[in-house]
Amino acid sequence: MVDRGTPLICDIKQNSLDDGPGIRTVIFFKGCPLSCSWCQNPEAKEMADQLVVQASKCIECKDCIDCPPEAILKGPPVQVDRARCDLCFRCIDACPAGVFKHAGTPADIEAIVKLARENAVFYRTSGGGITLSGGEPLLFPRFVLALVRRLRAEGISVVMETCGAVRLSPDVLAILPHLALIYYDVKLADPAAHQQHCGAGNALVLENLKVLVEGGTVLLPDSKDALDFKKHAYDKPLLVPRIPLVPGITDVPENLSGIASALKGLGVKLIDVLPYNPLWVDKAMALGSPAHDAVRGWMSADQLARAREALAGFRFERFK
Ligand code: SF4
Ligand code: SF4
Incomplete structure (x- = not known):
């Protein structure tokens, strides 16, 4: 995998209750291999500053x-x-x-560790910690590995939110044992719809999910060598596939049942859903992207209930 050196960070959110267990500090990396039309963090799509x-x-x-x-x-x-x-x-x-x-400032490991130390008491009392989000943290595996090693040495729990559209590699694999939990976004079951709304097909996302759930073998992109995940013993972090609910795009019953069937086929037991958040529209406009077709309202209770109903028959446990 190409490592892109020191990433840019587009935001640090303190005291989050929505990005993993307990009180968390969320680090948003700038740059993503996907380009979802509803992205809640449009400033995190491009890797370069804006x-x-x-x-x-x-x-x-x-x-x-x-x-x-x-x-x-x-x-x-x-x-x-x-x-x-x-x-x-x-x-x-x-x-x-x-x-x-x-839109972004260079990431600084020592500054993040200092922030984590200052918040350690809140993490300890709430079961919280640091969450790495974006954008896509795994575009910068060497930086992230160095960061998670420092945080774990401080006794800080680390959660990662990933879009899954990154080639798995030894560098990525080395990060996994340091994570307590991975939220793994699965957005659209249909490859053509994924291409249309996210800028790329979903084959890599589903292939990586299978490897992470089952363990297995992947072919490294830059060589003929296969990387056998089963040979690399590691403490598996808890993996929670998460479905972002976007009205009229991802929350339609055919999509939810398509994703749920695929997850069931892999033996996934825990899932989460992420209700649509329209606050991204103003952020997109501030970057010069008018977002004409955007859904501008919050999901109604009915929309949310319908989405949950479409998933209910698959009998997943909800991750809280
Ligand atoms: S708007 Fe003008 S001053 Fe501001 S960054 Fe662009 S070129 Fe520079
Ligand atoms: S005119 Fe507006 S944007 Fe320009 S310097 Fe003054 S406050 Fe800033």
Whole structure:
């Protein structure tokens, strides 16, 4: 696997109760091999830095107008012509109102460990810890391995949220024993629908899931050598497949039963669902992606109940 060195982090969320057991600090890595149309963290899709423009903060002082390629358009509201912007980021310092910001900052292992130490008492009393999310943390396996080793040496529990669309490799495998839990997203059962909505087919996601559930053999992408997971004894983290519920796309009964059948076939017992969150739309707009077709409301209780009903017959245990 290609390791991309030091990743960018697009956010650190403190005191989360939604990203694993207990109180957790969530680290969002920037960069993802998929590009889901409903991505809750659109700033985490691209690996490279981007300019975030929060136009509603603009106080119309015009201090930013001195933009070398004249990409900043007079408001109100202030706008950026993304085709002209060369990402010099000078507007960040020029604006007194904080309208502009970087979408990511370089990850720093020591800074994350320091934060974890400061929160250790909350983790201990709640059964929480650090959750690695994104984007896709496994795009940076060497960095993540170094990070999880440091966190485990501090006695911190580590959870990972993954889209599963990453080639398994010895570097990725080395991370697994350090994880308490993996949330493994399974979004669409139909390969063509997965291609349409996520930018790639689902074969790698399902193949990796099978290997992680059953143990087995994968062919490394850059060599003819097979990697036998059964020979690499490791403490398996708890693996919880998770279905993001997106109205009209992933929450339709045919998709839910297709995913549930595949998971049952693998012997999966525990699953989780992730109800749709529309707050990503404003974040996408701040990156210059208007998200015209987005579902803008929260899921209703009825929609959620229908999705749960479609899964109920498969008799999974729900992971809490
Ligand atoms: S990043 Fe540079 S080019 Fe882009 S809008 Fe800001 S000042 Fe202009
Ligand atoms: S410097 Fe900031 S607050 Fe002033 S006009 Fe530009 S975007 Fe608006």
